[in-house]
Structures are given as structure tokens and as C-alpha cells.
Amino acid sequence: MTRPRLIVTPEHVEIRLEPAGLGSRFIALMVDLVLVAALSTTVAQLTLSLLPAAPGALVRALALLVLTWGYHVYFEVRHAGQSPGKRIMGIRVVDGRGLPLSAQQSFVRNVLRVLDALPIGYALGAGVSQLDGLRRRLGDIAADTLVVREGRVPEHERRVARARAFNSLRTPRVLRLIRHRVGLEEREFLSSLCLRAEGLEDRARFDLMDEVGRHYRAKLEIDDPHLSSENLVRGLTGILFSAR
Amino acid sequence: MRGPEPAGGLDVERFVRERRGRWTRLDALLRDVARLPDHEMGAARLVELVRLYRQTCSDLNQARSYTANPELLARLNDLANRGYRVVYRRSHGRRLADEAGRFFRSGAPAAFRRERTSVLAAAASLLLGIVVGFGAVLADRANGERLIPEEFFADSPARRVERIERGEERIDSLEKAAEFGAFLFSHNIQVSFLAFSLGALTIVGGACILFYNGAILGAVAAMYLLDGVSVFFLAWVGPHGALEIPAIVFGGAAGLRLGRALLLPGSLSAGESLRRAIPSVWRILLMTCVVLVLAGLIEGSFSQLSAKTVPYAAKIGAAAALFATLFFYLFGRRIAE
Numbered sequence: 089m090t091r092p093r094l095i096v097t098p099e100h101v102e103i104r105l106e107p108a109g110l111g112s113r114f115i116a117l118m119v120d121l122v123l124v125a126a127l128s129t130t131v132a133q134l135t136l137s138l139l140p141a142a143p144g145a146l147v148r149a150l151a152l153l154v155l156t157w158g159y160h161v162y163f164e165v166r167h168a169g170q171s172p173g174k175r176i177m178g179i180r181v182v183d184g185r186g187l188p189l190s191a192q193q194s195f196v197r198n199v200l201r202v203l204d205a206l207p208i209g210y211a212l213g214a215g216v217s218q219l220d221g222l223r224r225r226l227g228d229i230a231a232d233t234l235v236v237r238e239g240r241v242p243e244h245e246r247r248v249a250r251a252r253a254f255n256s257l258r259t260p261r262v263l264r265l266i267r268h269r270v271g272l273e274e275r276e277f278l279s280s281l282c283l284r285a286e287g288l289e290d291r292a293r294f295d296l297m298d299e300v301g302r303h304y305r306a307k308l309e310i311d312d313p314h315l316s317s318e319n320l321v322r323g324l325t326g327i328l329f330s331a332r
Numbered sequence: 333m334r335g336p337e338p339a340g341g342l343d344v345e346r347f348v349r350e351r352r353g354r355w356t357r358l359d360a361l362l363r364d365v366a367r368l369p370d371h372e373m374g375a376a377r378l379v380e381l382v383r384l385y386r387q388t389c390s391d392l393n394q395a396r397s398y399t400a401n402p403e404l405l406a407r408l409n410d411l412a413n414r415g416y417r418v419v420y421r422r423s424h425g426r427r428l429a430d431e432a433g434r435f436f437r438s439g440a441p442a443a444f445r446r447e448r449t450s451v452l453a454a455a456a457s458l459l460l461g462i463v464v465g466f467g468a469v470l471a472d473r474a475n476g477e478r479l480i481p482e483e484f485f486a487d488s489p490a491r492r493v494e495r496i497e498r499g500e501e502r503i504d505s506l507e508k509a510a511e512f513g514a515f516l517f518s519h520n521i522q523v524s525f526l527a528f529s530l531g532a533l534t535i536v537g538g539a540c541i542l543f544y545n546g547a548i549l550g551a552v553a554a555m556y557l558l559d560g561v562s563v564f565f566l567a568w569v570g571p572h573g574a575l576e577i578p579a580i581v582f583g584g585a586a587g588l589r590l591g592r593a594l595l596l597p598g599s600l601s602a603g604e605s606l607r608r609a610i611p612s613v614w615r616i617l618l619m620t621c622v623v624l625v626l627a628g629l630i631e632g633s634f635s636q637l638s639a640k641t642v643p644y645a646a647k648i649g650a651a652a653a654l655f656a657t658l659f660f661y662l663f664g665r666r667i668a669e
Contacts, residue, residue: 095416097389097412097416097420098420099386099389099390100393101389101390101392101393101412102396103409103412103413103416104409104413105413149628150625153521153621153625157621168366168417182417186413186416186417187416187417187420187421187422188417188421188422190422191431192614195614195618196610196613196614199614199617199618202525202528202529203529203532203533206529206533212533229603229606230590230606230610230613231610232607238410259398259399260396260397260398260399261397261398
């Protein structure tokens with residue numbers, strides 16, 4: 089399972105960093121590889137046409153070395169952790185405290201690509217990152233960096249949002265009040281009410297639910313006119329019986 | 333503190349309506365700061381950014397305690413996160429040139445001295461390989477053909493020397509030298525990184541790669557010795573070998589050190605043991621790259637000059653001088669760590 093990295097800023101605010109998944113990182117890497125290949129080819133063509141063949145070959149070899157190793161380091165240090173591929177995928181490398189990474193950290197995480205790329209296609213790095221809760225490959229662990237997603241609502245939180253369309257009780261404030269003001273006996277009462285509601289006549293069911301609903305509306309200070317009484321009672325019962 | 337919130341908790345709509353302006357402004361400032369250098373941002377806008385960041389942090393705290401609205405929380409979290417990254421980043425004070433200066437003056441030599449055990453172990457593996465390869469060929473010449481890969485072994489050393497001295501294979505034109513250098517350069521990088529990777533993942537594998545490369549080298553040396561052209565061999569391999577062989581040893585040493593941290597952490601946790609190893613490992617690896625580039629340049633040019641251009645004695649002398657310089661640079665001085 090991925091878990092967010094929580095950082096407490098000096099303002100005592102907790103910031104969540106969501107680790108980026110394998111897929112987006114892989115696509116970002118592919119984009120970067122294509123760019124590096126394009127750049128190397130351009131440099132090769134330029135040296136072929138501009139320089140005499142003599143120093144050309146050496147310049148090419150050096151340029152290739154600088155490009156393959158320098159590309160990631162340059163972008164990670166100068167562009168706050170985003171190479172073009174990562175920018176397209178909306179992910180970013182940050183250091184363990186959520187800050188931009190230093191040149192040393194960038195060098196370490198990129199030089200250890202040699203290990204992570206083994207035996208083929210980043211298999212080792214991918215394996216290690218699947219075992220790590222923060223989805224870090226070896227280079228990231230060694231350099232104390234992680235790749236995070238930016239500016240998107242995480243999927244599990246979106247599911248909560250859908251659930252909330254039917255249930256406005258799951259706010260921290262109401263949950264706290266439920267914990268403090270609803271006792272065990274009431275919990276049993278509510279569960280039998282919900283279980284027996286099916287057997288009640290429509291009119292009686294509506295009146296009973298409305299009465300109970302109004303009681304808890306006042307007790308839990310819920311001011312939500314869109315929430316019907318039966319939904320409130322059922323939602324409340326669901327919360328009481330769900331694992332906290 | 334602000335006035336009391338409405339009785340039913342926080343009115344999210346109002347909360348957003350009242351603060352949307354500052355969030356948008358902070359967003360715009362954060363975009364600017366990513367685009368522009370600090371002096372173009374100006375002090376006023378930076379101060380404004382810090383102020384808005386602090387306010388947004390407080391908004392995030394408030395929103396967290398009153399609502400579970402994921403869109404709002406994610407947006408504020410994102411803003412606070414981006415602001416935090418700008419407000420608390422390291423100062424740009426240190427320049428790259430200073431960093432590089434520090435690395436070459438003290439960083440790299442200190443790392444090598446700290447990890448001399450690993451360097452020694454890697455060097456020992458290679459030396460052992462050289463001795464075994466050398467001995468095997470002296471014992472039975474046919475072993476040479478078994479040990480040395482085809483591509484190194486087109487014809488006998490004596491014939492080769494003759495050809496080079498006649499000038500057929502002489503690489504004294506800059507063009508050939510550069511091309512050959514480029515090829516050897518990438519080959520050396522591959523061997524060094526192979527020694528590093530295998531050392532880091534298996535320890536034994538790294539030692540084996542070093543041993544194997546040593547054995548080839550020892551066998552080649554013995555072949556040249558048996559053919560009575562050992563002086564040529566020293567002059568041919570010496571100048572770049574004086575850097576290239578240490579570079580391979582360094583790559584292997586970095587691998588062994590990392591392997592020890594990963595596989596034999598002792599009483600430390602894996603993470604802690606890795607954190608202790610990394611400062612040395614990256615310095616050794618960076619130095620390996622630098623030495624490899626130098627070796628590649630020398631190998632493509634100076635090493636290939638024949639006796640007609642530069643006397644062998646001078647080449648062997650240059651090789652010894654290079655090696656001694658490298659050794660004393662890394663291990664010979666007192667360095668304040």
C-alpha cells in the first residue's frame with residue numbers, strides 16, 4: 089500500500105505528499121529517454137557537420153556522457169525536481185522533507201539508476217518501489233528523495249467524496265459529537281429501528297423516523313435541510329457500527 | 333482569532349468565498365517564483381508570498397478541522413506544499429564552482445581515506461586476478477588463449493608490436509586517436525559500472541568482476557613478456573592504465589562499500605546503514621567518472637604514440653608519474669575532514 093508522507097511545516101501545518109505511482113514514473117522516464125535520444129542525435133549530427141571528424145568522435149562521446157548523466161541532474165536541481173517528462177505527468181522529485189533536492193541528492197539518485205535499471209527495464213527499481221510504502225527505488229532511498237504527485241485529488245479521497253454525496257455526517261465535527269453524545273443503548277435502539285423499519289407501515293415508518301431524526305438533528309447540531317430523517321438515522325447507524 | 337464561526341460548524345461556501353482571492357494570488361506568485369530569478373521577483377512580492385503562504389497554512393488547518401471536502405483540502409494542501417517548498421528552500425548562496433572546488437580539495441580525498449578498506453579490498457581482488465592470470469600464462473602459454481577474449485587477441489604480441497612500429501596501426505593522427513579514445517572510454521565506463529553494480533548487489537560479484545579483469549590484464553602482460561616485448565606493453569598500456577585501472581578499482585570499491593551497507597548492515601537498520609555509506613559512495617563514484625574521462629582522453633591520444641614520436645622510457649615515466657600523482661592526491665596528504 090502507498091501511504092502519504094506527512095510533513096509538519098514550521099507553521100505546524102501538516103502537509104501530505106502523495107507518492108507517484110509506477111505507471112506515471114515509467115511514462116515520464118520514457119518521455120525523458122526520447123528527449124535525451126533526440127538531443128544526442130542532434131549533437132551527433134552537429135558534430136558531424138560542423139567539426140572535422142577528428143575531435144568530433146571524442147566530443148560526441150563526452151556529450152553523450154554529459155547528456156545521459158547530466159540531463160536528470162540539471163532538471164532536478166534547476167527546475168525544482170521536474171524533468172520535462174515528469175512535468176508532463178504532473179510528478180516531481182522532492183527530498184525527504186518535501187523541499188527541493190540538492191545537487192548531491194540528485195547525483196546520488198541518478199547514479200544509482202545503474203542499479204535500479206538492472207537486470208532490464210528498471211525491474212529492480214520497480215520491485216523495490218513496490219515494496220516501499222513511499223514508492224521509492226533504491227536511488228531514492230539512498231538519496232532520501234521521493235517522487236510525488238501534484239495537484240490532483242487522490243483516488244481514495246474521491247471515493248470518500250462520492251460517499252459524502254449521500255452522507256453529510258462524516259465531517260470531523262459531527263463524528264466527534266457522535267462519539268461523545270451517542271451511548272451504547274442508543275446504538276442498539278438505532279440498529280433495531282433500522283432493522284424493523286422494513287416491516288412498518290409507510291406512514292408509521294415516516295413518523296417514527298422523523299421523530300428520531302429530529303431528536304438527533306438537535307443532539308448532534310446537524311443543520312442540513314437536504315438530509316431526510318430516515319437517511320440521517322441510517323447514516324448515523326452506519327457510522328456507529330462501522331469500524332472506527 | 334477571528335470572530336466565532338456559525339453554530340453548525342464552518343460554512344464551507346463562505347469560507348471559500350472569503351479566501352479564494354488570496355489563494356489565487358498565492359498561486360500566481362508561486363508560478364512567478366518558479367519562472368523568474370529572485371531579483372526579478374523583487375522583495376515586495378517575495379514578502380507578500382511568505383505572508384500569503386502563512387495565511388494559507390492557517391486556512392488549511394481550519395479547513396481540516398471542519399470539513400472533509402476532498403477538493404478543498406487537496407487544493408489547500410497543494411498550495412501549502414508549493415509554498416513550503418519555496419519559503420524553506422536552501423539559499424542559492426553556494427555556487428557550483430565553489431562546490432566543485434570543495435569536492436576536489438577535500439571532499440573526494442577524505443572519502444577515499446575513510447573508505448580505504450573497501451578500496452584496498454577492491455585493489456586486492458584485481459591484483460589477485462593479475463597474479464593468477466600472469467602465473468597461468470607463464471605456466472602454460474595456451475592458457476592465454478583461453479583467458480583472453482577474442483577481440484583483444486587478433487594476432488601474437490610480437491607481430492602486433494612489429495606492425496605498430498612499422499606504422500600500419502599507428503594512431504598518431506588526431507582523428508584516429510579521438511575515435512579510438514571514444515570507443516575505449518565507453519568500454520571503461522561499462523566495466524567500472526558493472527563492477528560497481530555487481531559489488532553493490534552481491535559484494536562477491538563485484539570482487540569477481542575485478543578478479544576477472546585483473547586476470548585478463550595479467551594474462552596479456554604475460555603474453556607480451558613471453559614474446560619479449562614487455563617494454564612495449566608497459567609503454568602501450570601504462571599511460572592510460574595508470575588511471576584506468578584505478579578507476580575500475582574505485583568503481584568496484586564504491587560497489588563493495590554500498591554492498592556492505594545493503595547486505596551486511598550489522599546492528600544498524602538498512603536505511604541508517606545506507607545513509608552512512610552514501611556520502612562516501614557518491615564522492616568515490618564521481619571521482620571514478622572524472623578519472624575515467626581523463627584516462628579516455630589519454631588512451632585515445634598519448635598512449636597510442638609509437639616509439640618514433642615519444643621514446644618508451646618517457647611514456648613509462650609519464651605513466652608512473654600519473655599513478656603517483658593520483659595516489660598522493662587521494663591518500664598522501666593530511667586532510668581536515
